[in-house]
Amino acid sequence: MKKVGIYSYLCVFLICLCSCKKEKTIDFPTDPTPYTIVIPKFFPTNLNIPSDNPMTVEGIELGRYLFYDGRLCGKKDTLMSCGTCHNPSFSFENGTGFGIGTTGIPSPHVMLPLINLVFNTQGYLWNGKVEKNSPFYSIPGAYGGNLEDLCWMGVYAPHEMNSDTNKAKATIQNIPMYPPMFKKAFGSEEVTFKNISKAIAQFIRTLISSNSKFDKYLRGEVNLTIDEMNGYAYFNTEEADCFHCHGTILFTTNGYYNNAKDTIFNDTRDRYAVTLNPMDRGAYKAPTLRNIALTGPYMHDGRFKTLDEVIDFYSEGLMWSAYADPFMTYLNDGGVQLNPKQKADLKAFLLTLTDSSFISNPAFSKPITLP
Amino acid sequence: MKMKKQIHIILIFFIFLFACKKEINEDTPLTKETGKIKFKFTHLIDGIPLQKDSIMYVNAAGNSYGVFDVMYFVSDVTLYKSDGSIKLINEWKDINYVDVDIPSTLTWDVYDEIPAGEYDSITFVFGIPTEKNKSFMFVNYPEVNMMWPDVLGGGYHYMMINGKWKDSSGIANNFDFHLGIGQLYHSNATDCIDSIYAFVQNYFTVSLPGSSFTLLKSETKEIEIVMNIESWFKTPHNFDFNYWGANIMQLQPAMQVVKENGYDVFTIGKINKEYK
Numbered sequence: 040m041k042k043v044g045i046y047s048y049l050c051v052f053l054i055c056l057c058s059c060k061k062e063k064t065i066d067f068p069t070d071p072t073p074y075t076i077v078i079p080k081f082f083p084t085n086l087n088i089p090s091d092n093p094m095t096v097e098g099i100e101l102g103r104y105l106f107y108d109g110r111l112c113g114k115k116d117t118l119m120s121c122g123t124c125h126n127p128s129f130s131f132e133n134g135t136g137f138g139i140g141t142t143g144i145p146s147p148h149v150m151l152p153l154i155n156l157v158f159n160t161q162g163y164l165w166n167g168k169v170e171k172n173s174p175f176y177s178i179p180g181a182y183g184g185n186l187e188d189l190c191w192m193g194v195y196a197p198h199e200m201n202s203d204t205n206k207a208k209a210t211i212q213n214i215p216m217y218p219p220m221f222k223k224a225f226g227s228e229e230v231t232f233k234n235i236s237k238a239i240a241q242f243i244r245t246l247i248s249s250n251s252k253f254d255k256y257l258r259g260e261v262n263l264t265i266d267e268m269n270g271y272a273y274f275n276t277e278e279a280d281c282f283h284c285h286g287t288i289l290f291t292t293n294g295y296y297n298n299a300k301d302t303i304f305n306d307t308r309d310r311y312a313v314t315l316n317p318m319d320r321g322a323y324k325a326p327t328l329r330n331i332a333l334t335g336p337y338m339h340d341g342r343f344k345t346l347d348e349v350i351d352f353y354s355e356g357l358m359w360s361a362y363a364d365p366f367m368t369y370l371n372d373g374g375v376q377l378n379p380k381q382k383a384d385l386k387a388f389l390l391t392l393t394d395s396s397f398i399s400n401p402a403f404s405k406p407i408t409l410p
Numbered sequence: 411m412k413m414k415k416q417i418h419i420i421l422i423f424f425i426f427l428f429a430c431k432k433e434i435n436e437d438t439p440l441t442k443e444t445g446k447i448k449f450k451f452t453h454l455i456d457g458i459p460l461q462k463d464s465i466m467y468v469n470a471a472g473n474s475y476g477v478f479d480v481m482y483f484v485s486d487v488t489l490y491k492s493d494g495s496i497k498l499i500n501e502w503k504d505i506n507y508v509d510v511d512i513p514s515t516l517t518w519d520v521y522d523e524i525p526a527g528e529y530d531s532i533t534f535v536f537g538i539p540t541e542k543n544k545s546f547m548f549v550n551y552p553e554v555n556m557m558w559p560d561v562l563g564g565g566y567h568y569m570m571i572n573g574k575w576k577d578s579s580g581i582a583n584n585f586d587f588h589l590g591i592g593q594l595y596h597s598n599a600t601d602c603i604d605s606i607y608a609f610v611q612n613y614f615t616v617s618l619p620g621s622s623f624t625l626l627k628s629e630t631k632e633i634e635i636v637m638n639i640e641s642w643f644k645t646p647h648n649f650d651f652n653y654w655g656a657n658i659m660q661l662q663p664a665m666q667v668v669k670e671n672g673y674d675v676f677t678i679g680k681i682n683k684e685y686k
């Protein structure tokens with residue numbers, strides 16, 4: 040009888056122990072290695088990484104392979120990958136302006152470089168169409184308003200791969216080396232286009248440039264020349280007044296501005312097309328000036344072939360319209376009216392924004408062999 | 411036998427009672443002699459809510475103008491209690507950014523627990539005090555875009571009001587009505603930063619008339635702070651864009667005018683108990 044009593048207590052105790060609420064643990068099917076972005080000094084600490092696509096070593100490596108693999112377009116007789124146009128030597132744009140897809144159709148605007156995009160929380164593309172938190176964001180079937188969408192758009196857009204995601208994923212699925220890489224990164228050997236986009240987006244988020252001559256100057260490692268210092272001053276004062284749109288350590292506010300280069304606005308893909316705010320007519324993203332020496336031609340339509348032409352434009356070439364951004368305070372003078380020495384110094388400063396270690400970083404380059 | 415059964419039941423009861431882990435809410439104060447404050451920022455021109463992006467106003471100098479952007483910092487908000495004590499808002503942040511294009515910045519849920527009681531008045535610093543206004547202290551959007559170049563004093567703009575005005579020929583011009591650290595130049599050459607010999611801190615303390623309020627225990631008080639934008643252009647000085655031009659970041663005399671006009675730009679709007 041006593042033994043029955045003791046056993047009863049033990050049973051009750053064990054029942055209580057097991058019945059109480061435990062903290063739920065999530066079982067991951069695989070164990071990808073978390074990857075932490077090392078944020079350079081002075082750079083933003085808010086990173087645009089969606090919660091459903093955390094960075095992992097395996098995801099990034101898979102993404103690098105897919106980024107450069109021409110079979111991504113899923114066509115038997117054509118090879119085209121992201122890397123076909125987004126060339127590291129040109130800060131991950133093509134260095135010639137408009138991208139040309141498999142159909143020969145040019146992109147509607149010149150390419151934007153893939154650099155420091157993880158720090159951009161204000162929308163992607165020249166008109167900021169891809170932005171998760173924007174009330175204007177709506178791309179049916181897309182992946183959430185972030186870089187993942189751009190990967191998806193790259194496959195189906197007529198001016199890019201002009202393919203479809205089913206062909207792309209089927210092609211990748213049938214390459215023996217890829218399913219195990221997907222397993223390591225996402226827990227399944229089944230290739231989905233969503234995971235293709237996620238992997239490529241993870242890789243793109245690692246493309247961080249913070250080692251230009253100017254960065255080294257900020258860190259106290261080098262000095263700028265007198266001409267470069269002069270240019271730095273013009274950039275950051277009302278002399279050339281570049282900093283209001285191209286300021287901060289990113290050399291862009293990531294905002295959208297009409298910079299007074301037109302009087303007629305009929306582009307169906309400007310910022311107005313996204314916001315429907317009439318004052319956004321002719322407005323486009325102010326792109327980063329990092330690596331600007333490598334990313335001509337310039338402006339959304341590539342109208343300026345050289346940096347000299349760009350500086351001349353801002354100096355004497357502004358065109359009045361009611362839509363010119365208020366930051367263009369020298370509009371009615373035609374521009375900031377720099378003399379030749381000032382222009383040369385400004386250019387000298389802009390050239391200090393070139394980061395040769397970024398464009399030659401092996402972690403960003405094409406794998407020696409693809410699967 | 412009956413006694414043994416009762417003991418068993420009692421023991422089983424205590425096993426259940428102590429077996430499960432309780433969550434302790436360590437944040438719940440045992441007593442709450444405090445309340446909360448929520449500031450709401452509104453922007454009027456001539457008593458009417460700001461309508462942006464259109465030249466539809468006339469300032470005291472007779473300039474037709476329109477406002478396209480309004481961004482600014484307020485800091486060191488201080489509450490003065492009737493018993494002589496003061497409460498400085500500083501426990502989570504002491505510098506608050508306001509941007510008319512970012513709705514979330516138009517409300518500031520102050521983190522600090524505010525002692526309950528009678529308050530006589532509220533003051534704040536418009537802009538950022540010298541010791542706090544350091545370059546690179548903000549690295550994220552949107553505050554980072556208010557950077558004030560190091561060559562002009564560093565830190566951050568106190569305010570940007572961007573817009574357009576019609577000059578004496580009736581032609582629309584862009585303006586950047588910016589306030590921040592000013593510069594003194596050896597000569598009249600304000601385009602020569604090599605001739606800068608001193609910087610001027612143009613921030614100032616705003617006292618809000620009619621800002622007395624009572625805060626009850628566990629209450630949240632909503633306090634509306636109103637920027638009357640037209641006041642930037644008058645009292646004691648009429649600000650004439652035709653005289654000062656489109657840019658004033660490197661024109662300390664102009665920023666001095668703006669600062670002196672700024673003391674009465676802000677007023678108190680509604681003070682209400684928040685109903686949840």
